[in-house]
Amino acid sequence: MLGVFRHQANGARLIVSKFLGQGKGGCSVRRPFVHASPLSRGMADVAVVADKMNVRDALNSALDEELTRDPLVYVMGEEVGQYQGAYKITKGLLEKYGIERVRDTPITEMGFTGIGVGSAFYGLKPVVEFMSINFAMQAIDHVINSAAKMLYMSGGKISVPIVFRGPNGAAAGVGAQHSQCFAAWYGSCPGLKVLMPYDAEEARGLLKAAIRDPDPCIFLENELLYGVEYPMSAASKDKDFTLPIGQAKIMREGKDVTIVTFSRQVEIALKAADILAKDGISAEIINLRSIRPLDRPCINNSVRKTSRLVTLEEGWPQHGVGCEIIATICDESFFYLDAPPERICGADVPMPYAVNLEALAVPTMDDIIRIVKRCCHRGRAAA
Structure with missing residues (x-):
């Protein structure tokens, strides 16, 4: 059986190579080749030793370690090489x-996503990067139906x-x-796991777990967090560090109200909790980390303690993640x-381009x- 599996995996590699090309430069992409600086060339070889790390480096280290750990893992996408x-x-x-393991692709999400899914059928473990997850809509049939x-x-x-x-x-x-935020879109689909890290430790641990x-797994990152540094625990620096999928984290304990949020909104919620504390309101902040599966026990336990619930997300209101959380509590x-x-x-509304309108959205x-x-x-216990 192991021999059959290896044969299938090798066949999948040949399929990927056939469609994506074997040339030294891979396939043509949006930008011309830019030589990496000596610092950037060595980035993938640097062990995780810092007490702080930005989200970009955390994701890079996770990919590097998993490529080293498992020869079936490979990365593909536009400009990844x-x-x-x-x-x-x-x-x-x-x-x-x-x-062979870091594959530049053409600008055709439908095509390279299908290749990635097909190779996964045969035992490979592709990590497909979309330059923006919005472009995954071009490949939605492969993601959902396949x-x-x-x-x-x-x-x-x-x-x-x-x-x-x-x-x-x-x-x-x-x-x-x-x-646009796709948390609710993908979170509604059986068969998918949807992860949304907040800080560097979560980005590293959840990507390795995925x-x-x-x-x-749908792994939704936030562009505005890539360059932000966060503290790293000693445990998170281990090459086998992972975080459990489907487990939320209580970022701040409180007794008056539960605020449930995820991704970049966690940071805003924590800052708001500091201000609310000055007015005598003790807010408990839950960082979901995983949209699907959803950690319903964590949310229920918190609300049963505080007796109040506020959900926070940047996505559209109709059929959002907050709707599902409130339905669960009800x-x-x-x-x-x-x-x-x-x-x-x-x-x-669709996100405006004008800066002043964007801030209002x-x-x-x-x-x-x-x-x-x-x-x-509000409510019977407010007074």
């Missing part, structure tokens, strides 16, 4: 692992160990077609509530403080 990634997440990997459903449709015989990753959600001045997972913890749950979302600190205070001053 010679240009070292549009956001330099794959910096240094082409030089270290070669074009990757997400294959385990079910094959009667549990064919797993699809693939990771789809890229920047998601609002950035800065990139317009409507590059700014690559090792036998199921297709189903499972309704009689613990002292006030109606509240939602804080992005505006129900995403939740602000003032929004959080105002709505949390409204929640805490």
Whole structure:
């Protein structure tokens, strides 16, 4: 059986090579080749030893270690090789692992995503990078109808160990077609696991967990966090460090209200909690980390303690992640509530390009403080 598996995996490599080309430079992409600096060339060889690390380096280190650990893992996408990634997440990997395992692709998401999914059917473990997760819409059939459903449709015989990753959600001045949040879109699909890290430690631990997972994972990053440094624990520096998929994290304990959020909004929620504390409101902050599976026990336990719930997300309000969380609480913890749950979302419009309008389309600190205070001053126990 092992010999058959190896034969199938080798066949998958040949398929990938045939479609993506064997030339030294790989396939043509958006930008010309830019020589890496000596520092960037060595980036993939640097061990994780720092007490702080930015999200970009955390993702790079996770990819590097998993490529070393498992020869079936490979990376593919537009500009991931010679240009070292549009956001330099794959910096240094082409030089270290070669074009067999770091594959530049044409600008055709439908094509290279299909190749990635097909190779996963045969036992390889592709990490497919979308320059923006918005472009994954070009390949949605492969993601949903092929990757997400294959385990079910094959009667549990064919797993699809693939990771789809890229920047998601609002950035800065990139317009409507590059700014929507896909957490709720993918979170509604059976067969997918949807992960959204906040800081560097989560980015590193969750990406490594996603690559090792036998199921297709959607890994949604935030462009505005790539260059931000965060503390790293001693445990997170280990090459086998992973974080459990489906487990939320309580970032701050509180007793008056539960705020459930994820990705970049965690940072805003923590800052808002500091301000609310000065007004005597103790907010508990839950960082979901995993949209699907959703850590319902963590949310329920918190709301049963605080008796109030506010959800925070930058995505559109209709059918959002907050809707699912509130539905869960109404189903499972309704009689613990002292006030109606509240939602804080992005505006129900495509993201504007103008800077002043863009700022109005995403939740602000003032929004959080105002709505949390409204929640805490309502209900039978407010007085």
